[in-house]
Amino acid sequence: MKTIKKLAKAAVVASSLIAGSAFAQIAGHNVVLVHGFQFDDLSNKPSDAEVLNRQLIPEYWQDRAEARLGWNSAKRVEGKISELVFEQAKQLSIQGTCTDGCVLVTHSTGDLVTRYFLAHQELWLQNEGLEPLDIIAVLDFAGAGGGTELASLAVNIASDGSIPDWIKQAVAGVFGLNLSTDDISDLGVLQDLDVSAARNLAMMPNDIPRLRFSGSGGNALIHPLIPGKDDAVVPAHSSCGASSPEGIDSCSNQVSYSGKIASVNGPDGLLFNHFPVLMTQNADHGQVIRDEATGQVTFVNNDFNAGLDVDFETEKKSVPWWQVWRETGKFQFIKNSNNKSVSALVYENLND
Numbered sequence: 001m002k003t004i005k006k007l008a009k010a011a012v013v014a015s016s017l018i019a020g021s022a023f024a025q026i027a028g029h030n031v032v033l034v035h036g037f038q039f040d041d042l043s044n045k046p047s048d049a050e051v052l053n054r055q056l057i058p059e060y061w062q063d064r065a066e067a068r069l070g071w072n073s074a075k076r077v078e079g080k081i082s083e084l085v086f087e088q089a090k091q092l093s094i095q096g097t098c099t100d101g102c103v104l105v106t107h108s109t110g111d112l113v114t115r116y117f118l119a120h121q122e123l124w125l126q127n128e129g130l131e132p133l134d135i136i137a138v139l140d141f142a143g144a145g146g147g148t149e150l151a152s153l154a155v156n157i158a159s160d161g162s163i164p165d166w167i168k169q170a171v172a173g174v175f176g177l178n179l180s181t182d183d184i185s186d187l188g189v190l191q192d193l194d195v196s197a198a199r200n201l202a203m204m205p206n207d208i209p210r211l212r213f214s215g216s217g218g219n220a221l222i223h224p225l226i227p228g229k230d231d232a233v234v235p236a237h238s239s240c241g242a243s244s245p246e247g248i249d250s251c252s253n254q255v256s257y258s259g260k261i262a263s264v265n266g267p268d269g270l271l272f273n274h275f276p277v278l279m280t281q282n283a284d285h286g287q288v289i290r291d292e293a294t295g296q297v298t299f300v301n302n303d304f305n306a307g308l309d310v311d312f313e314t315e316k317k318s319v320p321w322w323q324v325w326r327e328t329g330k331f332q333f334i335k336n337s338n339n340k341s342v343s344a345l346v347y348e349n350l351n352d
Contacts, residue, residue: 036108111143137307146238147198218284241274251276259298
């Protein structure tokens with residue numbers, strides 16, 4: 001096992017590598033990236049050095065970030081994951097990376113890893129005689145902080161010895177996992193992504209705003225496995241920041257993922273300081289954060305401040321009833337969003 005000294009050295013190297021390519025901030029604040037779940041970690045367990053030196057967030061954000069917090073999907077949030085993230089955070093504190101405030105950009109399970117870190121980082125760093133990181137806000141793309149029913153299914157199948165191996169293998173093919181075992185410890189952070197587990201992990205409220213960006217596209221074969229809308233990996237109740245794990249069809253009760261203004265099955269409430277901002281109907285789990293346009297983007301919350309000023313230019317459109325080949329009604333969109341990725345819309349708006 002790597003020593004703390006080696007981890008610290010590796011963290012410095014990893015941070016400096018990304019810092020060398022950075023050329024921009026968000027509203028004058030340095031950006032720190034937190035990547036999502038990596039399937040390959042479960043079968044090809046990476047070393048700490050490999051974890052610290054890999055770049056897993058899309059290039060668009062790598063080019064706009066000062067540092068990253070890497071973690072190993074084969075481990076657990078409350079164990080090795082938090083230990084490794086803490087070692088990297090110590091280096092950011094020593095280097096003064098967040099002296100003028102930082103914005104964290106997360107994808108997928110990075111949302112859950114970040115939540116646990118934010119709940120403890122002040123005490124952890126103060127106990128080391130270091131300044132806590134000044135986090136202005138967190139941008140969560142396809143956030144899995146509320147867990148996903150896919151992880152619940154995988155954990156349940158893997159731990160149930162009564163399920164025939166051929167069924168386990170059939171389901172494993174969908175997930176790209178080895179489920180022919182009763183030892184769920186092999187599933188790493190998937191155990192934390194079980195919906196009930198995720199929603200009991202570091203749920204204490206804090207004053208750091210979480211801005212949410214959610215999609216509902218992806219593999220149609222996966223959608224029936226997840227209640228409500230989803231991006232073929234994470235359900236809307238998670239990516240929207242809903243306070244309940246019930247299946248929902250939008251991050252809002254007044255507008256759908258398509259942008260149609262109408263009554264819709266949205267969340268009954270939101271987690272404290274969570275703000276769903278943008279939704280896009282066609283983007284899947286990866287496309288939500290990649291620099292890839294997937295069609296028009298709608299909004300839930302706009303013209304407000306939650307650590308950062310959010311003020312998108314918007315427009316409303318109508319599709320008459322007789323155009324039966326299209327979804328009809330009144331719609332709201334981010335202006336000129338059809339040819340831009342969600343990431344580009346967010347970055348450009350927050351720096352406007």
